[in-house]
Amino acid sequence: MTTLTAMRFRISMSALTLMLALVFLVLPAVVAARAEVRIQEVKSDRGITAWLVEDYSVPIFAIKFLFDGGSTQDPVGKEGLANLMTGLFDEGAGDLDSDAFQTRLDEAGAEMGFNESNDAVGGGMRMLADRQDEAFELLKLAVEKPRFDQAPIDRIRSQIVSGIVANARDPEAQAARKWAKAVYGDHPYARPDQGTETSLATITADDLRAFHKANFTRQNIHVAVVGAIDAETLKKRLDQVFGGLPEKADLRVVERVEPKLRQTMHMEYPLPQTSLQLIYPGVPREAPDFLAAALMEHILGGGTFSSRLFDEVREKRGLAYSVSSALINQEHASSLIIGTATRSDRAAETLGVIREVIRKMAEEGPTEAELDAAKKYMLGAYAINNLDSSGAIASTLVDLQTDELGIDYMQRRVELINAVTLEQVKAAARKLLTVEPAVMILGPKFAETSKG
Incomplete structure (x- = not known):
């Protein structure tokens, strides 16, 4: 895959301090033990499969997931759609607006982030094992019911545009863009992940909802969980977070491309x-x-x-x-x-x-x-x-x-x-x-x- 957009994290400082203290206390033993990782395949009642490594060295665990698709699925003229979407998952979901969602996330002591690449949209969360009820409920809302309210859309879009404007003055960034076009031609890999000022201006909340519905499905997801959680509990959590998503993805066909050499x-x-x-x-x-x-x-x-x-x-x-x-x-x-x-x-x-x-x-x-x-x-x-x-x-x-x-x-x-x-x-x-x-x-x- 290409370099991923920086993940946007929110976490309470008290929870972060606790987690880091626990990690540093046991890290040498954990690293040594992980030379041989025991992986279990867990399948939920709704058919969602995850790979699990149980580890109770510290009372935390991490979940990572990818949905196949990524920025190659951006419609022509709306480049930057996937990237913009990843900045909005913690900006309101379900009945919680942006401020309420972020407050709840801080109170849960959880860390959540989303990112995109050419080929996937990914996300993840780290949480304290004894606070997983609150954390998983927030992750479910973010994955299944993002709000895409206009104010956060405009704010995150403005931040991305500021980066695009700055890159326009950076010779290395401009060279990389022209280089991608020279090597990949009209293939989606030649397009900038973050889009352009023009393409971003055309993206609406309805575009974001349509992209989310087509790409966030049970068919094209890959999940891994590591830490203090057992297989039976994970089965229920998988259905809690992902079970309400559509069954099948609606992805555009992307052809294989050979870089133009010589x-x-x-x-x-x-x-x-x-x-x-x-x-x-x-x-x-x-x-x-x-x-x-x-x-x-x-x-x-x-x-x-x-x-x-x-x-x-x-x-x-x-x-x-x-x-x-x-x-x-x-x-x-x-x-x-x-x-x-x-x-x-x-x-x-x-x-x-x-x-x-x-x-x-x-x-x-x-x-x-x-x-x-x-x-x-x-x-x-x-x-x-x-x-x-x-x-x-x-x-x-x-x-x-x-x-x-x-x-x-x-x-x-x-x-x-x-x-x-x-x-x-x-x-x-x-x-x-x-x-x-x-x-x-x-x-x-x-x-x-x-x-x-």
């Missing part, structure tokens, strides 16, 4: 640093060679301080503070992205070094020692990066659901990674890195001296 876009701007971004083909998460590609990418640039790009660009030549790569998987597109920023007078040299590192990886692949180190890192870092809090675990479980990796993936993961061979990783390097990439340059004009 192009260079140079946005001239008098900056002291030049930003460079290269896009290569990616690998869908469900592809058989995904893990081989992920290990190759880690060795190339994803490993940060241990990667080839970091070693050649920063350590040996001091051309940039950081340089990295990432495999990006969205619902309808995949790519491998490499990015850095360097002094403008050394931009051509930096781009040449990056291309040479990529050429060598494509032709020779990694060494056995590099592959062994990458496997050890990916196996060891998983718990630290994905299982270090109840919220992180819940988010990871939702991701596993949307990627359709299976409830036993954490147990199978070690075996799957260890089974990847050096030849498979070399094949992934040849497959992805022998294609001429799309290159974006933001900064003063220069002549590229080499293409590797």
Whole structure:
């Protein structure tokens, strides 16, 4: 998925202080225990499925959920609809107006937030186990009966427009927008999630209600819960919060898109640093060679301080503070992205070094020692990066659901990674890195001296 809009949280300070104190007291033991996470599948009477990890180390729990759809479902001319909607769930629901809802949320000692991406609208709540009645009732109202009153719509829309106006003066933000259009053409991925001043001005409360009805359904939801709650209680809570939603979603069909490679876009701007971004083909998460590609990418640039790009660009030549790569998987597109920023007078040299590192990886692949180190890192870092809090675990479980990796993936993961061979990783390097990439340059004009 793309970078999510910042979640909007409201929580009482007394409850927050209590939760943090409890977490810090038991965190070392919790992290150690979560090296082996026991996941249960819970299905409610109304057919809503959730993955649950029971953990009574602290008397709190987190629920995370995603509805498939996201900003790709924004109607043409009403871009920014999904993003605007996520700012309104705590601005009144049911019989509670904005002030009343936020007061009740503070009194419940709960933390609630919503966000959107290209492919989903997500939400979540953290709550004290002994205050869950009040918290779940508020979550039910927010999910099922948001009010979309005009005053909050106008206020949140104004805040978003202020950000759009500020971005219009930011060369990096403008470059990113033009870059998305160059790479994805007329696909919804090329549209700005936050919309435009023009599109936002057309959005009405009825548009928000229609989007909510079409996208917030029992058919397209993924749920994960972690913490001090048992399966039987969760079954009832799932129906309480989500059981009143429509059964089936009404989503627009979104076609898969391949990034448009073999192009260079140079946005001239008098900056002291030049930003460079290269896009290569990616690998869908469900592809058989995904893990081989992920290990190759880690060795190339994803490993940060241990990667080839970091070693050649920063350590040996001091051309940039950081340089990295990432495999990006969205619902309808995949790519491998490499990015850095360097002094403008050394931009051509930096781009040449990056291309040479990529050429060598494509032709020779990694060494056995590099592959062994990458496997050890990916196996060891998983718990630290994905299982270090109840919220992180819940988010990871939702991701596993949307990627359709299976409830036993954490147990199978070690075996799957260890089974990847050096030849498979070399094949992934040849497959992805022998294609001429799309290159974006933001900064003063220069002549590229080499293409590797």
